[in-house]
Amino acid sequence: MRAKKAINRFPTPRHNHTACVNAAIHEAEDYCNKTGVRLTELRRKVLELVWNSHRPVGAYDLLEQLAPSGRKAAPPTVYRSLDFLLEHKLIHRIDSLNAFIGCSQPGHEHDAQFFICKQCGEAAELIDPKIERTLVKDAKQLGFNIEKQTIEVTGLCNRCNKRRKI
Amino acid sequence: MRAKKAINRFPTPRHNHTACVNAAIHEAEDYCNKTGVRLTELRRKVLELVWNSHRPVGAYDLLEQLAPSGRKAAPPTVYRSLDFLLEHKLIHRIDSLNAFIGCSQPGHEHDAQFFICKQCGEAAELIDPKIERTLVKDAKQLGFNIEKQTIEVTGLCNRCNKRRKI
DNA sequence: GATTCGATGTTATATTATAACATTATTCAT
DNA sequence: ATGAATAATGTTATAATATAACATCGAATC
Numbered sequence: 001m002r003a004k005k006a007i008n009r010f011p012t013p014r015h016n017h018t019a020c021v022n023a024a025i026h027e028a029e030d031y032c033n034k035t036g037v038r039l040t041e042l043r044r045k046v047l048e049l050v051w052n053s054h055r056p057v058g059a060y061d062l063l064e065q066l067a068p069s070g071r072k073a074a075p076p077t078v079y080r081s082l083d084f085l086l087e088h089k090l091i092h093r094i095d096s097l098n099a100f101i102g103c104s105q106p107g108h109e110h111d112a113q114f115f116i117c118k119q120c121g122e123a124a125e126l127i128d129p130k131i132e133r134t135l136v137k138d139a140k141q142l143g144f145n146i147e148k149q150t151i152e153v154t155g156l157c158n159r160c161n162k163r164r165k166i
Numbered sequence: 167m168r169a170k171k172a173i174n175r176f177p178t179p180r181h182n183h184t185a186c187v188n189a190a191i192h193e194a195e196d197y198c199n200k201t202g203v204r205l206t207e208l209r210r211k212v213l214e215l216v217w218n219s220h221r222p223v224g225a226y227d228l229l230e231q232l233a234p235s236g237r238k239a240a241p242p243t244v245y246r247s248l249d250f251l252l253e254h255k256l257i258h259r260i261d262s263l264n265a266f267i268g269c270s271q272p273g274h275e276h277d278a279q280f281f282i283c284k285q286c287g288e289a290a291e292l293i294d295p296k297i298e299r300t301l302v303k304d305a306k307q308l309g310f311n312i313e314k315q316t317i318e319v320t321g322l323c324n325r326c327n328k329r330r331k332i
Numbered sequence: 333g334a335t336t337c338g339a340t341g342t343t344a345t346a347t348t349a350t351a352a353c354a355t356t357a358t359t360c361a362t
Numbered sequence: 363a364t365g366a367a368t369a370a371t372g373t374t375a376t377a378a379t380a381t382a383a384c385a386t387c388g389a390a391t392c
Contacts, residue, residue: 007304007307007308009308010308010309010310095261095262095316095318096261096316113301113304115304115305115308115310115312117310118313124308124310126304126308128300128304130300131297131300131301131304134294134296134297134300135279135297135319138173138279138281138292138294138297139281139319139321141173142173142175142176142281142290142292142323142324143176143323143324143327144176144281144283144290144319144321144322144323144324145321145322145323145327146281146319146320146321147284147320147321147322148319148320148321149317149318149319150261150262150316150317150318150319150320151301151315151316151317151318152261152315152316152317153301153305153310153312153314153315153316154312154313154314154316155305155310155311155312155313155314156310156311156313157308157309157310157311158308158309158310161309161311
């Protein structure tokens with residue numbers, strides 16, 4: 001099935017974020033139940049932390065949040081959970097930032113594009129099949145076989161643009 | 167002026183690579199003369215090393231090649247030259263690989279797409295204005311103001327595909 | 333030639349990520 | 363239920379990438 005175009009607006013400051021997190025966790029649970037992989041306590045916790053915001057977050061940030069008091073977890077702890085979540089497409093990695101963000105369409109096989117505001121850090125995930133189609137066409141000319149796409153756009157989001165103009 | 171579509175084929179094993187390097191250095195010299203910035207010995211050397219192949223190359227690889235015998239240069243030496251070359255668009259950074267590659271269209275203001283073979287490491291730089299146009303249109307819907315694009319596709323190049331099928 | 337400014341050298345350290353092995357928890361066959 | 367097999371996590375060490383801060387050098391300008 002071909003992916004449908006999907007634009008996720010930039011989250012407004014007053015959107016119901018708890019609903020975002022709940023939906024993400026719920027979808028992850030569904031996915032894991034369906035496919036028989038384990039969403040352990042740790043993995044769920046990491047997923048929740050990633051979903052704390054709509055901003056890509058670094059592994060070491062997550063690591064600190066994992067153990068706010070008491071002794072810290074070691075890097076492999078968080079990297080392994082991130083690897084699991086990436087493998088099952090529950091999160092994305094933003095290469096240009098070395099950071100991670102929740103996937104807005106888990107379960108759907110898709111190549112996404114990201115619009116990332118360099119001011120506020122918020123990111124919107126977009127699925128525009130036209131971009132993939134164009135890339136596939138270009139790849140064909142090169143005889144190239146696409147496996148993975150990294151499409152990350154940085155700039156200023158609507159709100160930060162307005163703010164700047166004031 | 168709008169960028170023209172340009173597909174750089176994947177370099178064949180028997181292309182005249184010396185010509186590639188010479189052209190790149192020549193264009194860099196031209197650019198620097200024109201704009202009054204300095205292409206120092208170090209910067210030129212780093213540019214040559216980047217152009218040693220059509221594969222993205224890491225900063226520490228370059229660093230080793232800078233001083234094959236004798237004591238090694240320190241990281242800032244190479245990073246500063248890379249920063250200069252990036253600033254003046256003489257090279258590109260490939261975020262998904264933490265690596266650098268010569269720019270095939272120096273002097274032309276352009277957003278490029280990269281097709282990178284995960285087998286042989288070779289990369290082709292493509293300029294397909296259609297992709298940018300689509301992204302710009304999508305950005306408009308989001309109220310997003312694009313500053314920089316990172317578009318990197320990995321997979322298998324023509325030759326590696328064929329080789330694999332054997 | 334002295335001064336200024338940009339480039340490079342040098343040392344130290346930050347940031348991101350993984351290797352290797354030990355331990356604990358879960359699953360599965362019996 | 364019990365023990366073997368497997369998966370997940372803990373732990374220690376280290377690799378790989380990148381930058382901060384300050385010292386020195388060299389080219390350009392006066």
